[in-house]
Amino acid sequence: IQWPCPNPETAETAATKYDKRLYSKGIFATPDRRARFAALHSNGLAEPPNERYPFVLTTGRLYGHWHTQTRTGRIEKIQKMHPAPFLEMNPRDAQRLEVQSDEWVEVRSQRGTARLPVLVTQNIRQGSLFVPMHWGSLWADDAECNALTHPVACPISGQPELKACAVQVVPLNRLHPDQSALPEALPQTLESSILSAAPTP
Structure with a gap:
């Protein structure tokens, strides 16, 4: 089903009026049926990094999952491919913070x-971090990336700037000297699980 969706009685007429793919005839939903283009210039990040929040966090998708796992959360093959949320960090940033892969951190905005x-x-540039957006409270504890992002949106399109916000990172073992307070370890390392699930050439 796509818009416009005609009544069954007029389907034959509609087939001659509309294309299967919108705008392929160059007709748009404007008074003169012509497209409108907006020449815009970037204003930069709504929330650039600063001394207290020195990293730019970006969020996005993984190959296998759909949105917040509403269609993929119980598919065993995909769960093996992407078993858990994580924070991608450049090796230089990891060295400066003295953290390694599989070490737990708290990301703060x-x-x-x-x-x-x-x-x-x-895979991630220095000064930037990446968190996949598929894990909410249904699938993991304290792993929801939108708890960190800000609500600023484009004034014209209304598109929210979910791809960039300023954050800081604190290793959990510095918050909790008692190691028993840390989250349970994953059944296998993130790196090994991602590599084992990667398609072979």
Whole structure:
């Protein structure tokens, strides 16, 4: 089903009026049926990093999961591919913070916190961090990335800036000297589980 969705009685007429894919005839939903373009210039990040929150956190998807796992959370193959949330960090940042892969950290923004194991990788640039957006309270504790993001949106499109916010990172073992207070270890390391699930060439 797609918009516009005609009544069954007029389906034949609609088939000649509308394309299967919107806008392929160059007709748009404007008074003169012509497209509108907006020439915009970037204003930069709504929340740039600073001395207290020195990292830029970006959020996004993983290959296997759908949104907040509403369609994929109980599929065994995908759970093996992406077993748990994590925080990607550049090796130089990890060295400076003295953390290693699988070590738990607390990520803090001005709005909230999340607790995640680190995945040290060259896939993320220095000064930036990445958290997948698929884990909410249904699938993990204290791992919801949108507890960290801010509500600022584009004034024209209304699209929220969920891809960048300023955060700080604190290793959990420095918050809790008693190691028993740390989250339970994963059944296998994040790095090994991700590598074992990666498609073979």
